[in-house]
Amino acid sequence: MASSHTLKTYQAFLFDLDGTLISSTAAAERVWTRWAERHGLDVARFIPTIHGVRAPDTIRRQNLPDIDLAEEAAWVERGEIEDVDGVVPIPGALDFLKRLPPDRWAVVTSASVPLARARMGAAGVEPPAVMVTAERVDRGKPDPSGYLLAAQTLGVDIKDCLVFEDAEAGITAGEAAGADVVVITAAWTHPLETPHPTLADYAQARLEVEADGALGFSIET
Known part of the structure; x- marks a missing residue:
């Protein structure tokens, strides 16, 4: 009982x-994996850090040179809105x-x-x-x-x-x-x-x- x-x-x-x-989780990780690969990040180390955090904050923490933060965040958001499979x-x-x-x-x-x-x-x-x-x-x-x-x-x-x-x-x-x-x-x-x-x-x-x-x-x- x-x-x-x-x-x-x-x-x-x-x-x-x-x-x-x-x-x-699966949908978010698919999008963020593509983003990480675009920027040459270590996907296995990066993906566990995305959860529960705003996209711009996640991107900012990577300290990537010469990126447009708003543009990168918009790219991720578009991908996540479009990918709701599962x-x-x-x-x-x-x-x-x-x-x-x-x-x-x-x-x-x-x-x-x-x-x-x-x-x-x-x-x-x-x-x-x-x-x-x-x-x-x-x-x-x-x-x-x-x-x-x-x-x-x-x-x-x-x-x-x-x-x-x-x-x-x-x-x-x-x-x-x-x-x-x-x-x-x-x-x-x-x-x-x-x-x-x-x-x-x-x-x-x-x-x-x-x-x-x-x-x-x-x-x-």
Whole structure:
């Protein structure tokens, strides 16, 4: 019989998108592999660093000489918008989201609005009322700005939020914001060690929506 950790109650859930609500890893890695090959990078070393980070920030970190950052980021974004083959929801994610009050959750993603909407459409995820995308923050993950903005927009204290993440940059952002963090492992191709609770997928997630809209959450084991 499944057992469950004690329910903890939150005022809102803040979700990363790629690797957390949807599986887009293969599509993203296909595009970034082509980009890395164009610039002579070591693909095997480079690819694990792309996840959870805004495209311009990823490109900037390579310190490539004589490139147009905006042009390179646009090239990657076009490729990712066009390539949604195999982009699907994380198992159980759609049902989990449908059970949430619409004013109690948000998406905080390093993707741009066009890319986020393209991938959500491919996976059948209905965009929430509150989405914090790459364009809305001056500093992307691992900076906590996105999660802090989402909590503020929802009108809740970040300390009363649970962040759902899958990548190191996003986990660090959630920690720095001051929220609790749970890590989704369903789409991992590059596993990492984390002290946070992990979910293989949303079948393990126990959710109770209280009369006042508060969200009780625990993980079945």
